[in-house]
Structures are given as C-alpha cells and as structure tokens.
Amino acid sequence: MSRIDDQLAFLTEADKLKSILRVTTLCDASRRENSGEHSWHIALYAMVMAEHARNPVNIDRVIKMLLIHDIVEIDAGDTPIHGDHDAAAIEIVEKAAADRLFGLLPDDQASTFRALWDEFEAAETDDAIFAKSIDRVQPLIANLETGGGTWRQYNVTADQLQSRVGVKVEKGAPAIWTALRGRIDAWFTQHTG
C-alpha cells in the first residue's frame, strides 16, 4: 500500500463516525445527533469561542484535537455524560480503538494523531482543558434549546450538572458558564424540586 492508500483507508473508516449516535438531539429535537456532525459543531464552537479560554490556547491545535477526539467511538461507542458507566473499562476499550484506528495511518501521522488524542483525554494542558470545556458546552446548548433534552431523560439535578459539566466548562471557559448560568438555573428551578 502506498502512503496515500493508507491515508484514504483511515479517512474511509472515519466515515463510520457519522453512524455513531449520541443521546443528545439536534437543537430542533428532530433526531439524535451523530458524533461526526457533533465533531464539526464543536470545532466551529472552538473557532468562535477561542477568546473565552481561561488560559491562552493554540486554537489551531484545539480544532485539530476536536476533529479527532471522538474517532475512537467507531469501535467503542459513545458514553453519555449523564449515564452510569465504568470509566476504567471504557478507557481500555477506547485505547484499543485508538490503537486500531490511528494505526491505519502512516506511522508518523499515527503517532501525531495519537499524541493529540492522548493529550485531549489527559485534559492537563491548556489546549486540552479548553477543548474539553467546549465539548461540554455544545450539548448543554442543545438541552436548553430542546426544553431539557437529556437532563429530563436522565433525571439530572442541578448538583449533577454542576459536578459533571459545570466544573469542566468553568475550568476551560469560565465566561461561557457565567453567560449560560441564568438560563440553566431558570430551567432547573422550574423543572426540579
């Protein structure tokens, strides 16, 4: 196989991300969102919202990180943030998926892409912390736009939202959390006890 053939094999396999369904719906509630279009949307979010990062980020790296962050779901599936899950078990499955999927690329690109994915997962660098916060903001907007969305489905409380979503958004993009706080508080006041 030539180098281009390897690259095309990866890109054709990546097409399957469009068939991985998330629990979140589109903002018009017409259907569940897939992880391919979600990846586009959060890359666009990052491009628009870069100025709100808590610490300065390299937005070009953040965008690339977000473009590949969910590719492991082709083998591992999506893990809903508000569902119950075994984090250690998921980590094993996702690492195997990263081995196989990024391994389709030529060696130099496999290493580069894998390092970027590992950095996102570790959530320690400023770029990764901002990327993670953006990944949490977009479904939150979908929930606000659809009258509660997955918050209803999983009976999420205001405390759970704060601990699973709020903390991560505040860590990477505090101004966005502040801007959304009014709408979020209003929803939870109205819908939960």
Add this chain to the structure above:
Amino acid sequence: MSRIDDQLAFLTEADKLKSILRVTTLCDASRRENSGEHSWHIALYAMVMAEHARNPVNIDRVIKMLLIHDIVEIDAGDTPIHGDHDAAAIEIVEKAAADRLFGLLPDDQASTFRALWDEFEAAETDDAIFAKSIDRVQPLIANLETGGGTWRQYNVTADQLQSRVGVKVEKGAPAIWTALRGRIDAWFTQHTG
C-alpha cells in the same frame, strides 16, 4: 445582547447545517450525508492530506475555511455538483445567506469569517484551491465505495467527471487524483459506453 450571546446565536443557528442533505450517501450507502458531517469529514481529510497540496498551504487556515464553507447552505441549500444549475442565481442566494448568517456574529468575527468564505468561493489562493480540491475528493470516495453513487444517479460520464471534478482535484492535489485514477477509470470502463 452581549458578545457571547451573539456568538451563541450564530452557533445555535449553525446547528441547522446538520439538516441540509447532500445527494452523496455515507460510504455504507445507508443514508444521504448531511452538510454538517460532510464539513467535519473534509476538515479531517485536509488535516491528513495537507502534504499532497500542489503548492504549500497554511493547513490551519484551510481547516477553518472548510469548517465554514457550507454554512450558507442553511439558507441556500446544497447544489449537487453533477446537477444542472444556474451558477449566477446560486451566487446571489449564497451571498445573501453569508450576509445573514455570518452577520449574526460580533462585527469583527463576521468580517473574518466572511473574508475566509469569500476566499474559498473565489478559489484563487493556494489555501482555497487546496480546500476546493479536498471538497471534491471526499464525495468521489463515497461514490467509489458505494458502487457509483451519484455517478449512476446523474448518468455522469468519464468526461464530465474529468471536467467537473478531476480538473479541480488536480489543480489543488494532483497526487490524490493520480492515486484514485485507477479505481475511477475501472469503474467508468465497466459502467459506461
């Protein structure tokens, strides 16, 4: 409205791109592709294929260009490359769409995004020429993966493919066209007179 409110209004409106259907299907032919997931896929294509650009490109600009290149379709719809269409009429509708959609952003970002979209449309800079070529490669792969895809639907001939797709791919990424030539020629030899 605050700056963040304007940015969120744009990002929420952009969600509608996930409901704009293209004529191309996914690589497993299970359904038609939408322009949101298409935008993700070609940004990933560009990230992987940057080294094959005919002239050196700023890949970070190319990726941003591809992330926003189809947003006008929210108002203007998708124009199939192999269909008949009035290019001048489409241009008017797409420019009005760009005015409205990028106009949702704060003024500075509206100008930046619009300039990037105008550059893509003009297809004169090395970045835009490469972006356009990548935008042509991805559906071509979907057609090859699905036994002809839209080539069957529109009775495309080898000459039409060369003039509408091949010329643009060769202009921006000649090595990719060369790599695909064998599979393309084999399909057209087998399926057309």
